[in-house]
Amino acid sequence: AAPGWESLLKMSSTPLPDGSRTCPWYDPDRLPFFNGSPPQSVYQMFLRGHTKNPTGHCIGYRQLQPDASQRGDYVYKTYQETKLLCEQVGHALRSLSINKGDKVGIYSRNNPSWMLTSYGAASQGIVTVPIYDSLGSDAAEYVINHAELSAVFVEEKNLDNLIKLQQKCPTLKHIVVMSMFEIDAAATESNAHITSNNAISFNTFLSLSSNANHPPEPITPDDLFVIMYTSGTTGAPKGVMLKHKAFIDSVGSAEIFFQRHGFTFTSQDSIMSYLPLAHIFAQQCDAFMYSVGGSVSFSQGDPKLINDDLMACKPTVFPGVPRVFARFEEKIQQSIGKSNPVVQLLFNFALWRQSINVESLQNPSDFWNALILSKVKAQILPNVRLVINGSAPLSPKTNDFLKAIFNCPVVQGFGCTETVGGLLCSGLRSKSGSVGGPLPGVYAKLVDVPEMGYVSSACPPQGELWLKAGCITHGYYRNEEATRDALIDGWLATGDIAQWNDDTDFGSLTIIDRKKNLFKLSHGEYVSPERLELEYAKCGLVSQIWVYGN
Incomplete structure (x- = not known):
């Protein structure tokens, strides 16, 4: 019989001849990504979700109430409706003579049209380039010119800034204005501000597909899907090139990882899209959810309204960053602090009791969860069954607090734009403090940094973290020097200092320092x-x- 997860976890992770380690239980022949039939493109990954759940919820947004004073409940497009809209986007782009390999920008906060533009472009092999909506004019101008964007999809609040840049961006021929909250609304059609600036609304853009019939271009996994610009610490932004294969491998690897931990995603799962889609972590999470046929609910784009949006869509999976989780903890503690002394006493004791179980990897107490902690959870994430932290390390204290309150796994991932987000991940029942070990198909090794006192021969081994996997970038757009510095013999030099932990033979990593920016x-x-x-x-x-x- 095949060994169970616990025994697999304890299998030796003996370093390979080059000093690297990989996921010890993963066998690509026995557990191939996507059961041996991987999609050929990111759009095909979306179609996989469509096959699983054609009439189920795909993308959701909150419509304005009739009095226009506030947002109502979430309304959703089904996978079938979303597929048709993506196809319209693809045909409309082709009607503007934007073809496979050409690049279009998205300069907006998260919204349903953001997804339709990205996946619609992908259906025709067109490359998308997200532009942080918080970027200043100089950075936005640099990205548009450096990536040679022929069109930019923009939300209305960024339109004036984009119009000012248009004369400085010779390749920019088309501007499409997206609505933050409506897909089908015609409100922008009569907006003089749009038409006077030679821009068209998203609705008008979609209408270009009515007389167009452009069969999808053949797309291979090695075709470019997206260019993600990262600000870095110095110099101009660098454009990280990510192929379709990078996203396919990232999603396939994560799916097998969670399955081996006994956690299976279904078409009933959902997330809220609030982390900027111009950041790779958000794109990775959304791509994963579309691939399993789950739903993605778009927030209103206002950090002050996140809690209101969460209670409206009640996601089952919640990806976040340390600052978001720290605010959760702060809000909960403030709320409890305003309660009567008996409630405070019960909460603090229940939290203490659950924290002991969390730290010792025991099952949480059903009694204390039912008595008080579940009531706290119901005020923030009532349906959540998995919390994922990314972007930066989560403190062990906050990690254990979240596990106790939400009564579900809280996993810590590690990755960067160059790796399509996380490719190291802690186990669902791991102790707090590490970023876990390599996901299936990922290789990791530590390289000596003697000038800082970190050597891989130490106990525990320490050094700069280098990574190799199918999901890693093949380089920076039009920047050979940066590509040579970061990619060495197929390895990505992350610049992060890590150490192998001896908590189990499986081998987990902890990020302890930074080679750069010291x-x-x-x-x-x-x-x-x-x-x-x-x-x-x-x-x-x-x-x-x-x-x-x-």
Whole structure:
């Protein structure tokens, strides 16, 4: 009989001859991604979800109430309706002579049309380039010109800024204005502000497909899907090129990982899209949900309304970043602090009792969960069954707090834009503090950084984390120098300092430092400003922070 998960977890992760380690239980012949029939493109991954759930919810948004004072409940497009809209987008792009390999930008907060544009373009082999809607004019101008965008899809609040840039961007020929909340609404059709600036509404754009019939171009996994621009720490933004294969491998690897942990995603699962889709973590999460036929509910784009949106859509899976989770913890503690002394006493005891179980990897107490903790959960994420932290490390204290409150796994991932998000992940029952080990198909090794005192021969082994996998970028767009610096013999040098833990033979990693962006003080001590920024950002009074060493 095949060994169970617990015995697989304890299998030796002996380093390979090159010093790297990989997922010890993964056998690509026995557990191939997508059962041996992987999609050939990101759009085909979406069609996989369509096959699983054609009449089920796909993308959702909140419509304005009749009095236009507030948003109502979520309304959804089915997978079949979404598929037809994506096809319209693809045909409309082709009618504008935008063809396979051409690039279009998306300059907007998350909204349903964002998804339709991205996946509709992908259906025709057209490359999308997200532009952070919070970017200043100089950075937006750089991205448009560097990526040679022929069209930009923009939300109305960014339209004026884009119009000012148009004369400085010779390749930009078309501007399409998206509605944040409506797909079918014709409200923008009569907007003089749009028509006077030679832009068209998303509705008018879709109508271009009515007389167009452009068969989809053949797309291979090695074709380019998206260029994600990262600001980095210095210099101009770098365009990370990600092929369709990178997303396919990322989703396939994560799916097998969760299945081996006994967690299966279904078409009944859902997430809320609120993390910026110009960030790879959000794109990875949404792509995964579409591939299993689950639903994606778009937030209103206002951080102050996140809790209201969460209670309206009640997601079963919640991806987040440390700042979001720290605010959850702060809000819960403030709410409990306003309660009567008996409630405070019961809550603190229940939290203490559950935290002991979490730290010792025991099952949580059903009694304390039913008595009080489930009532707290019901006020934030009543249906959640998986919480995923990414972007930055989550403190063990907050990690254990979330596990106790939500009574579900809280996993910590590690990745970056160059890796299509997470490719290291902690187990569903792992102790807090590590980022776990390599996902299926991922190789990791530590490379000596002697000038900082980190060597892989130490106990525990420490060094710069290098990664190799099918989901890793093949380079930076029009930047050979940066590509040579980051990709060495097929390995991605992350710049993060990590150590292998000896908690189990499986081998997990903890990020302990950063090779780049370090300050050396006058007495010789190295300081990581990112660590300080993370600590200071926990204060509710801090909105943004930057630590500078002089």
